[in-house]
Amino acid sequence: VTIARPAEPDLASLYASQRAPMTRLAHAITGSNALAEEVVQDAFLRLSTARDVREPVPYLRTIVVNLSRTAMRRGSRTVALPHDPVALDPPELDELWQHVRRLPEKYRTALALRFYADLSEAQMAEAMGCRPGTVKSLVSRGLDMLRKELG
Amino acid sequence: MSIDLEDRLREMYVAVADQTLLDDPVMEPVELVEPVEPVDDAPHAPRRTRRVVALVGVAAVVIAALVVLATRERGATPADQLKDRPYAIPTWMPSGYGYVDGAIQSDATGSLITYERAPSEQILIATQGDLQPTTGQEQVPLNGGVEAQVSHEPDSGRWVVGFRQRGGPAVTIRADGVTRDEVIEIANGVWYVNRALWDRVTGKGGFQSGHLDAWTPPGDTDAKITVDGSAQTWLRRGVEGFSWSRGGPACRGEWLARGPGDNRLLLVSLTPIDAFEVTVSDGRVLHVDAASPPGFPSERYAAIEVDGAGPGPFSDTLATKCIGGAP
Numbered sequence: 001v002t003i004a005r006p007a008e009p010d011l012a013s014l015y016a017s018q019r020a021p022m023t024r025l026a027h028a029i030t031g032s033n034a035l036a037e038e039v040v041q042d043a044f045l046r047l048s049t050a051r052d053v054r055e056p057v058p059y060l061r062t063i064v065v066n067l068s069r070t071a072m073r074r075g076s077r078t079v080a081l082p083h084d085p086v087a088l089d090p091p092e093l094d095e096l097w098q099h100v101r102r103l104p105e106k107y108r109t110a111l112a113l114r115f116y117a118d119l120s121e122a123q124m125a126e127a128m129g130c131r132p133g134t135v136k137s138l139v140s141r142g143l144d145m146l147r148k149e150l151g
Numbered sequence: 152m153s154i155d156l157e158d159r160l161r162e163m164y165v166a167v168a169d170q171t172l173l174d175d176p177v178m179e180p181v182e183l184v185e186p187v188e189p190v191d192d193a194p195h196a197p198r199r200t201r202r203v204v205a206l207v208g209v210a211a212v213v214i215a216a217l218v219v220l221a222t223r224e225r226g227a228t229p230a231d232q233l234k235d236r237p238y239a240i241p242t243w244m245p246s247g248y249g250y251v252d253g254a255i256q257s258d259a260t261g262s263l264i265t266y267e268r269a270p271s272e273q274i275l276i277a278t279q280g281d282l283q284p285t286t287g288q289e290q291v292p293l294n295g296g297v298e299a300q301v302s303h304e305p306d307s308g309r310w311v312v313g314f315r316q317r318g319g320p321a322v323t324i325r326a327d328g329v330t331r332d333e334v335i336e337i338a339n340g341v342w343y344v345n346r347a348l349w350d351r352v353t354g355k356g357g358f359q360s361g362h363l364d365a366w367t368p369p370g371d372t373d374a375k376i377t378v379d380g381s382a383q384t385w386l387r388r389g390v391e392g393f394s395w396s397r398g399g400p401a402c403r404g405e406w407l408a409r410g411p412g413d414n415r416l417l418l419v420s421l422t423p424i425d426a427f428e429v430t431v432s433d434g435r436v437l438h439v440d441a442a443s444p445p446g447f448p449s450e451r452y453a454a455i456e457v458d459g460a461g462p463g464p465f466s467d468t469l470a471t472k473c474i475g476g477a478p
Contacts, residue, residue: 011384015358024168033172041356045249045267048358048383088166096163115157116164143156150156 011048014056019044022064028112029068031101039067058126061117065109065127072105099149107142114139232448233319236343238262239278240352242378242386243340245333248274250357250382255349261320262349264382272328274337278320294339294422295449296476303331310334316448319343339421342378342386343446357382366444368452372415374407376444376452388447390417390454402473404429407454414458418471420451425475427453432469441473451476 019040026036043063053059088094100108106128113124113135121132128135238255244266251273253264261279289301291312299314312324312334322341326334344352351359363386364378380386391407401422407415418427420441429437441451457469 012355012358012361012381015355019356020171020173023173024171027171028164028167033170036171037173044356044358045251045383048249049247088163088170093159093163093166096159097167100160100163111160112164115160116168146160147156 011044014047014060015044018057018060022060025061025112025117026064026068028116029065029105029109030072031097031108035071036068039064039071042067058123062127062129065113066129069105069109072108096146096150099146102149103142103145107138107145110135110138111142232443232445233316233343236345236446237278237320238344238346238349239276239320239322239341240264240344240349240382240386241266241274241276241337241340242342242380242388243336244274244385245329245337248272250353253349253353253357253382255346259346264353268328274324274326274329276337276341277323277325279323291335293335293449296423299335299338301331301335312338314338316343319448339449343448348446352382352386364444364446368417368444368454369440369442370418370454371456372407372454374415374417374454378444378446388444388450402427402471404469404471414456416455416457416469418453418455420473421449422451422473423449423476424451424473426473427451428472428474429455429457430470430472431457438474 022040022043023033023036026039027033030036030039043060046063047053047056047060050059088097100111103111109128110124113119113127119127121135124135125132237260239262240253241264245268247268248266249268251265251267253262255262261277263275263277266274288303290298291301293299293314295316297314297316299312302311303309304311308327310324310326310329310331312326313321315321320343322338324334324337326337329337348363351363353359358381361381362377362379365375366377367373367375374390376388376390378386379389402420402424403418404427405417405419407413407417416429418429418439418441420427423443424441426441427439429439431437437455437457439453439455441453443450444452451473
């Protein structure tokens with residue numbers, strides 16, 4: 001017999017509050033709006049089956065980052081990622097966006113977490129599953145690569 | 152130079168975020184189409200493609216494997232109990248399966264709901280009232296007294312279960328990656344819903360949760376049997392803090408006392424009995440008719456006032472018995 005007081009996580013409110021920011025983060029990382037929506041849907045699916053999640057937002061963000069990186073790696077091995085035809089204003093931002101989307105996924109991820117999500121190095125390291133020194137190096141190297149591309 | 156680039160990156164990401172579109176996750180009606188290749192032939196296809204293939208696949212399964220609809224009634228399910236509830240939603244899923252999407256046919260006569268644990272592990276539940284039945288390998292009685300036709304493909308491990316509750320739609324379940332007991336449990340936990348409930352449960356990516364339905368059981372109390380939860384986290388039947396799901400009570404009483412003078416007793420049977428019989432402390436025997444909530448034709452409930460309430464299961468203090476129907 002299964003009869004118990006319910007102890008259901010409040011996924012509905014988490015979905016309502018985090019779906020948009022997580023989709024924007026995934027868009028910033030992957031460069032694709034459509035892919036970002038897929039990633040976030042998958043992330044919530046995984047969160048819904050997770051146990052003992054005490055800090056759901058950082059946990060969700062880590063899943064989104066991991067799934068975004070996996071999606072980008074999978075895309076690079078098969079066909080071109082489905083970049084959405086998004087053009088940014090002013091044109092110099094659009095040029096920068098095109099260069100960012102051509103960076104290797106680990107640099108794109110680090111730049112998005114640093115300059116979009118505004119995470120600390122410790123938070124970035126948690127989300128990317130590496131050491132703080134590594135994320136610092138990734139950001140620095142990513143900026144160098146962009147400067148080189150921008151001339 | 153570096154600061155300038157960092158500022159430009161921040162500005163760029165704000166612009167990207169501003170252009171991020173969020174589709175309404177409520178699914179548009181989808182029409183079931185002709186059967187083609189099964190889902191497993193495209194395990195690495197994009198999710199949207201997999202959904203279409205899954206939809207088509209389940210249509211094939213429905214056509215190829217839908218059920219001899221034996222409706223051997225044991226209980227007192229009203230014939231029209233499901234008349235206005237043509238769609239089926241599972242209330243329980245094995246561990247790890249998450250809701251993917253739900254769709255109603257364009258002519259609103261059938262539904263398909265999909266759960267997934269991995270690209271090759273999907274569970275699909277479809278209703279389709281006008282297809283010709285076929286025969287399963289095994290007949291398995293469900294809680295509601297109907298017999299399900301159960302087929303198993305040893306090579307793929309896939310289970311296909313078909314059944315129809317009296318007055319309800321034909322239901323077909325196709326499940327990969329589960330055991331026989333689990334797929335029967337899914338069948339026993341089907342909740343029949345109308346369009347409004349379907350849209351609510353399947354909306355918001357399956358995370359639309361909360362109080363979905365309520366019903367007052369026979370008896371002299373104000374207790375309400377409710378359906379709570381979400382497609383992503385199970386749907387539970389419950390009353391005032393108690394809930395039950397998989398393997399729930401076959402015949403049970405539970406005090407609902409919330410304070411002094413509250414002597415309400417809930418009586419539950421997840422099989423279709425006719426009545427409850429309660430023997431109180433002075434030896435009197437109370438007979439209470441049982442009834443089904445909308446959408447759960449095989450379950451029976453009642454709620455009555457009985458002196459001597461106290462916390463804990465009813466069987467600890469009084470005796471209860473389920474009368475008629477399946478044991």
